[in-house]
Amino acid sequence: MELYHLRTFVTVAEEGHLTRAAERLFTSQPAISAHVKALEEELGVVLFDRTPKGMQLTAAGRQLLERAQHTLAAAGDLLDEARSMHDELVGEVHIGLNTDARFSRVIDTQRAISAAHPQLATIFMGGSSEANLPALRTGKLDAGFVGGHFDDPLLDRLKVTEEALVVAVPSSLRGQFDAADLTELARQPWIHTSPNCPHYRVMSRLFEAAGCEPKRVVVAEQEDALLDMVCAGVGLGIVRAEKVVAIAQRDGSIYALDLPLAPNPLYLVYARKRANDPLIRAVVAAVRQVWELSDTSETRLAG
Template identity: 55%
Template sequence: MELYHLRTFVTVAEEGHLTRASERLFTSQPAVSAHIKALEEELGVPLFDRTPRGMQLTAAGKQLLTGARQTLAAASAFQQQARGLQDELIGTVRIGLNTDARFLRLIALQSAVAEAHPQVSLELMAGYTGANLPALRAGKLDASFISGEMDDPAIRSWILCEEELAVAAPTAWRERLAAPDVPMLAEQPWVFTTEDCSHYGVMRALFESHCCSPRKAVLAHQEDALAAMVEGGIGLGIMRLDVVEAGEREGRLHRVPMPLPSVSLRIACLAQREGDPLIQAVLGSLGQVWGVDIVERSAASA
């Protein structure tokens, strides 16, 4: 039995599905199947029941899951402690993005990290808030930008800034939306985001406070797609104020005069990895880039 068996066990347990687990583990479905088979044979215990709908933990599998996680956690803590002992920090930090690189000041971040820790590299992975959180939890990301509230105790986050939001409309709708009220906006078609996006929550809150619901014309997973839909006249959408203003200046969008609350842009990581020197390195550089006091863990964990 090796650690990769345990990683596979835990991932399959969480996904309940070999193919999805293989994607998370960056390997193939037959490889994952073989890992589980080998582990079950070595332990002499069936860990999963195979069903047409996927893999279901057996009672024994459920009981063993905690021990598997503890073993992986101990190994992770060992590696983390080793990083704290490196003469010079070495490693790669995978960061999930949720909006455009310029807004996230990624060039400045890259420079700050490269200067402070020459042997640390960043791996920037496109995504959105709703995808980044599960990826964080799954260990696929080391840190991630997210927007909105965060109340999961397993996730630690720090506010970088407040994102001002605005309602964007196609320029052709300028006159009929000169002074709209909320019910009127609800009558318009909307470009939705996924429900796990903070912008969706803001939109929902807007209409719920006036007891009405917006009409969904289309759903866009990415901000670029949403912007394209709005510019193309498909419907209204919620976007960052600076993006809407830039679009308005360039004649591509119209900013609807409707005040919206802001959402917090945050950087997040797993609480248990907060003390990891690699995470600390990135948090330190982010604090520097955004002029924010990101409270660092004491060196006691080192």
């Protein structure tokens, strides 16, 4: 029995689908099928029922799944302990970003990692909160920054900070509506983000009490693009307060609406099963140092 057979078994059980399991393990569907068949033959039991809707665990599969998960976890702990015996970490660590590099303190984080582990190359990947989460689940990222609240039993998170958010308004619309009237505010042109974006959820909660939806004129996935559109007079949008303040002081093209919004938490997120991985510990230690977080700062299972 090979560990990769068990890893395939657990992944297919979690995904319930051969294609998704193959994508997660960066291999082909025939290879996944072969691994499952080989494990079934060696164990002498059928682990899955093949159905039109996907792969469903049999009674035997359900009984053996937890044992397989524990075996993989034990093997991972052994590997982590062996790695920790080395003086130096060598290789690459991939960290996903969800906003601009300055706010994420990319330079300071890279310097902290490099100072502690000179032979470890840090690779920062541009992205978004909603893109980072699946990449963390599948191992395409080692760690990543994610904004907003989320639930995922496969992930752990370290709370880094909270982003102060505001409604950014083009100066051309100043005095054109009553900000206290949410129904009237919703009728103004709004620049939306994707529904999975934390800023979108903040915007939605703002209008839920009034039973209305903000008028959508365009969707902008990136905050910088959204800000440019607000400055150009396209519409209103939810953005980080410090960016609006900087632009307002620079040229007065936009201003922040005097309307309280809930702050947006920012987390460093990584796979729960890798919490003891020296690579992850190195990233967590660097982020704690850069953001001046104590050892008692919130670190917990997401979910």
